[in-house]
Amino acid sequence: MAVRQGKILVIDDNEDILFTLKMLLRPLAESVTTSTNPKEINRLVSTTKYNVILLDMNFTADAVSGKEGFYWLERIREISPETVVILITAYSDTEKAVRAIKAGATDFIPKPWQNEKMLATISSALELSLRRGEVQTLKEQKSVLTTAEPKVEVIGESPVMEQIFRTLDKLKHADANILLQGENGTGKDLIAYTLHQQSPRNQEAFVAIDLGSIPHNLFESELFGYEKGAFTDAGKSKSGRFEIASGGTLFLNEIGNLPLMLQSKLLTVIEQQKINRLGSTKETPIDVRLICATNTDLHAAVNDGNFRQDLLYRINTIELFIPPLRERGNDVSLLADHFLKRYSLKYKKEIDGFSREARQLLKQYHWPGNVRELQHVIERAVILSDQKKLQYDDFMLRTPVASYREKEEKFNLEELEKNTIQEALLHCSGNLTQAADLLGITRTSLYRRLEKYGL
Numbered sequence: 001m002a003v004r005q006g007k008i009l010v011i012d013d014n015e016d017i018l019f020t021l022k023m024l025l026r027p028l029a030e031s032v033t034t035s036t037n038p039k040e041i042n043r044l045v046s047t048t049k050y051n052v053i054l055l056d057m058n059f060t061a062d063a064v065s066g067k068e069g070f071y072w073l074e075r076i077r078e079i080s081p082e083t084v085v086i087l088i089t090a091y092s093d094t095e096k097a098v099r100a101i102k103a104g105a106t107d108f109i110p111k112p113w114q115n116e117k118m119l120a121t122i123s124s125a126l127e128l129s130l131r132r133g134e135v136q137t138l139k140e141q142k143s144v145l146t147t148a149e150p151k152v153e154v155i156g157e158s159p160v161m162e163q164i165f166r167t168l169d170k171l172k173h174a175d176a177n178i179l180l181q182g183e184n185g186t187g188k189d190l191i192a193y194t195l196h197q198q199s200p201r202n203q204e205a206f207v208a209i210d211l212g213s214i215p216h217n218l219f220e221s222e223l224f225g226y227e228k229g230a231f232t233d234a235g236k237s238k239s240g241r242f243e244i245a246s247g248g249t250l251f252l253n254e255i256g257n258l259p260l261m262l263q264s265k266l267l268t269v270i271e272q273q274k275i276n277r278l279g280s281t282k283e284t285p286i287d288v289r290l291i292c293a294t295n296t297d298l299h300a301a302v303n304d305g306n307f308r309q310d311l312l313y314r315i316n317t318i319e320l321f322i323p324p325l326r327e328r329g330n331d332v333s334l335l336a337d338h339f340l341k342r343y344s345l346k347y348k349k350e351i352d353g354f355s356r357e358a359r360q361l362l363k364q365y366h367w368p369g370n371v372r373e374l375q376h377v378i379e380r381a382v383i384l385s386d387q388k389k390l391q392y393d394d395f396m397l398r399t400p401v402a403s404y405r406e407k408e409e410k411f412n413l414e415e416l417e418k419n420t421i422q423e424a425l426l427h428c429s430g431n432l433t434q435a436a437d438l439l440g441i442t443r444t445s446l447y448r449r450l451e452k453y454g455l
């Protein structure tokens, strides 16, 4: 026999009927709950997700109109529209059957029933309900996936990027949880997608959620989903990202933003591989590969008591540091050419390169917004330019071009950075965490710079 799935609720005022149906239907489902009192329906349906409800049409003795059945059918449709409802009555007639179906029932069974007919009807009702759930998940998957940006190949030839490509290659068959660290716009999302694409999970969904851009009060419902009525605005049930990503990869961007209370919930989910939607006691098994990303130093956050150490150890089986663009040498030029080609095509402009001065500026600029900033700068320049080559003045960089030019003439940026770090270290008596704070960078970034300048 197939694996028993789904929950059945039977409501009938006759105890014998309930007993017989319980015995008959038990082999079909995970559970069969019975009740003689229709007033229990509100409570039962609000607290448990039933797949199929078998509902008597007449509860009061002598009543034959079926009015009660229709009343309760409507209540069930309001509370749990996805549940399949089958009506039963001793006083069947075609007119009632048609009305019941119009009112949202799926089928109608006359009493006395034949066991084979009852079993066949309830089996198909269970099947229908489970398929409805799958369709709902697919719809939600589609809405999550179609909002994502189209993904492209990761471009880079610099030694630091070559090192990343070698590591990505080694991770092809490892289903390990991965933590990507790097400044905003360095390509963490793109690398997470690449990891998914090259993994055995690539036929399943890649679902991303940016915990830096959604309000804190929505974290829980977005991650774990909710049942209808779980909170004031929960008009209907919704799957969370964990459920939608099940079988595939879940990318949690800006994981450092997760409040401590949800960190412990996330830890439990990772350990038990099950989730509970908000407002539900039902556990749903999930199977996701987790890739997390952060632009903050989670190790420092652990030291400061803002991030759980046990959670960090669960998500960072492999840690990958994605370097800022300014440390990738000629990759800036490579990426600039790539974006120029893409946007010239998109905006139908005949621009075939950069002036020498413009290319020099791209190389020297420090790109605080990394690849994303470069991409936007080139797109804007392509839209506004009316020459064959992009010029120095076509770029509207975050640091104003004029003052940047002046600074370039006056200072050597690296020298400046090195001196500033030395000063900060002196000021903080060598305390790296304090120095990093003072400089407004992460401890990891500070370490890298100390290495770079041999400090």
Ligand SMILES: Nc1ncnc2c1ncn2[C@@H]1O[C@H](COP(=O)(O)OP(=O)(O)OP(=O)(O)O)[C@@H](O)[C@H]1O
Pocket (backbone or CB within 6 Å): 149, 152, 153, 154, 155, 156, 182, 183, 184, 185, 186, 187, 188, 189, 190, 191, 253, 295, 335, 371, 372, 375
């Ligand atoms: N090496 C690369 N090659 C091609 N495109 C890249 C590369 N790195 C980043 N991009 C592009 O730059 C943009 C920003 O990258 P992405 O969103 O992956 O960065 P991120 O580190 O996840 O940013 P954030 O931390 O702000 O979420 C995207 O459009 C991405 O496609």
